[in-house]
Amino acid sequence: MNQIALLSSWIGKTFAIWALVSAILGFVFPTFFASLAFLIVPILGIIMFGMGMTLKTEDFLEIVKRPKPVLVGLLHSSRSCR
Secondary structure, rough: OOHHHHHHHHHHHOOHHHHHHHHHHHHHHHHHOOHHHHHHHHHHHHHHHHHHOOHHHHHHHHHHHHHHHHHHHHHHHHHHOO
16 A cells, blocks of 8 residues: 555656656647547546545535635636536
């Protein structure tokens, strides 16, 4: 389990580099990455699950204390989806 935590920490610290490298590779080899488009939904699901796993009880308590920014964000995002 410690190895998973170390890997997760390393990925988190180097995420900006991976995002930049991925963007450059996607720009240079667009047809290859376009063929991987079917993987977008599962990969986003894994990313969102990982982000959710980092939430703590304090994060939810902050939402209860200050719901206005969350509601504004939800309303804004639902408008832009139309």
